[in-house]
Amino acid sequence: MQIDILTLFPQMFQSPFSTGLFQRAIDRKLVRVDIHDIRDCTHDKHRTVDDYPYGGGAGMVLKPEPIFEAVKALESGLSPKQEERRVPIILLTPQGRLFSQQIALELSKHSHLVLICGHYEGIDERVREHLVTDEISIGDYVLSGGELAAMVVVDAVVRLLPGVLGSEASPLDDSHTTGLLEYPQYTRPQAYRDWGVPEVLLSGNHAQIAEWRRQQAISRTLERRPELLDKANLCLPEKQLVERLKQPQ
Numbered sequence: 001m002q003i004d005i006l007t008l009f010p011q012m013f014q015s016p017f018s019t020g021l022f023q024r025a026i027d028r029k030l031v032r033v034d035i036h037d038i039r040d041c042t043h044d045k046h047r048t049v050d051d052y053p054y055g056g057g058a059g060m061v062l063k064p065e066p067i068f069e070a071v072k073a074l075e076s077g078l079s080p081k082q083e084e085r086r087v088p089i090i091l092l093t094p095q096g097r098l099f100s101q102q103i104a105l106e107l108s109k110h111s112h113l114v115l116i117c118g119h120y121e122g123i124d125e126r127v128r129e130h131l132v133t134d135e136i137s138i139g140d141y142v143l144s145g146g147e148l149a150a151m152v153v154v155d156a157v158v159r160l161l162p163g164v165l166g167s168e169a170s171p172l173d174d175s176h177t178t179g180l181l182e183y184p185q186y187t188r189p190q191a192y193r194d195w196g197v198p199e200v201l202l203s204g205n206h207a208q209i210a211e212w213r214r215q216q217a218i219s220r221t222l223e224r225r226p227e228l229l230d231k232a233n234l235c236l237p238e239k240q241l242v243e244r245l246k247q248p249q
């Protein structure tokens, strides 16, 4: 997968994309991430990227020209007509659709993504209207820039690419993948202070372990995020378990 990120602060991406799983994915050529400085697409002495908002008001607005130009420079594979674009051009914005595991999965199917990070009061509306094909928010709060949001999106997408996690770790049981939160995990030591590990996990009985984990995932989801259960794919005995768990103890 090719990922291009347009930003005013390229240096912010150095550390997150050069550690651990991410660096390994880059080294193994499973993903390539190119960071582009929007200021490189300005043509004045001061490399101006922002200006005052028409109509007045606080803050500055990112100008359209450098952003259109930066995307044009990536042109290979990008159709000039918005409706024909195969490569998603994603604006990070608190006004976008709320990012989720499902959206990460959807984006992981593309071979190329372009992400645009806003800053200041935001971006000239014509970028949204005539350039971007998708708008994503990572939550109902306002960040000072789109860089951290882009990192969140890229991280969630890249770990879903085939081969990135390796066979030892599967994303299939992860929280929000099956519609449930994941079951509790334990590792050695078997006894830490006075706290042990559930017996079933030491039994070596894989069927019982799988059943325990599924039940834990269901009860944990009911306890913490009950609204998720409405969309989870539960069989009849699991629905009955939910009803039993809902009864006052």
Ligand SMILES: C[S@@+](CC[C@H](N)C(=O)[O-])C[C@H]1O[C@@H](n2cnc3c(N)ncnc32)[C@H](O)[C@@H]1O
Pocket: 091, 092, 093, 094, 095, 116, 117, 118, 119, 120, 121, 122, 123, 136, 137, 138, 139, 140, 141, 142, 143, 144, 145, 146, 147, 149
């Ligand atoms: C201070 S914010 C601008 C917010 C804008 N004035 C508004 O109210 O919609 C600056 C930039 O941070 C990024 N940003 C802020 N919050 C975000 C969020 N929740 N998700 C994704 N990007 C966000 C966007 O790129 C945005 O252009």
